[in-house]
Amino acid sequence: MAGGGLPAGPRTEWAALSSVQQDQLWRERLLAERQSQRRWAQNWSFLRDYDPLGNRKEPVQLPEHVPLFSDTVPNASSQVVGSRLGTALGQTLARMDLRFVEGARKKKLDEELQPV
Template identity: 60%
Template sequence: MESPLTPGLQRTTSAGYRLPPARPPARGGPGAVRSLGSQAPKTQQVAREAKEGVKQDQLWRELQEAEWQGRQRWVQNWGFLKDYDPMGNKKEPEKLPDYVPLFSDTAPNSTNQVVGSRLDTPLGKTLIGMDFFFMEGARKKKLEDELQPI
């Protein structure tokens, strides 16, 4: 398609394939009716896809409702089983601690409380040394005296 800004250039895709020249839209007359007629299947397709989207949404809602109802039926019919072990003995509920400290005495504190918790172990020290050794080529180096700017 030749545009006023780039005369003589052909349209291509990002992979470099040439696209067929696009026809400019007709303005008035019998050509305009044809161009609107070519748009009708596209609008029908969009409408069909919209209906399919509505149908998919309705199916999703029905699935969620069925799952919720199934959960409620299980609680009514079989919920008592959660209070007993496989041998039929009544389970004692697990007692939760009254206080849990926010910070650890053994692991360093970080944003997610995990990073750096095992760096002081022998394996952690070995990994740090290996990282230092393997990253040697990527590290910045001071230029020699003759290469220093004056």
């Protein structure tokens, strides 16, 4: 346990570093990640061409053209849920959208917090 009764851990050690030291450590971690990616590509990338049983996989052909609009997901000119809000899918998407932006919405302040 460290001085304030809290165990010394990675978070407290990270917070104790200066911003220059944190930046240097971050750069070193990124460099190590890139090097490990290169080593994997040199040593193990052949595994991408085979399935778990050792049979050679056929490369997947990507389509030449992918339509911008979907037949199954409602679209509008602004790429958000449009005129199909009455459908079950549209209502589900609207509820999900409300849940995702709930914390970011502006809210009216309580009476005691209102400016005078």
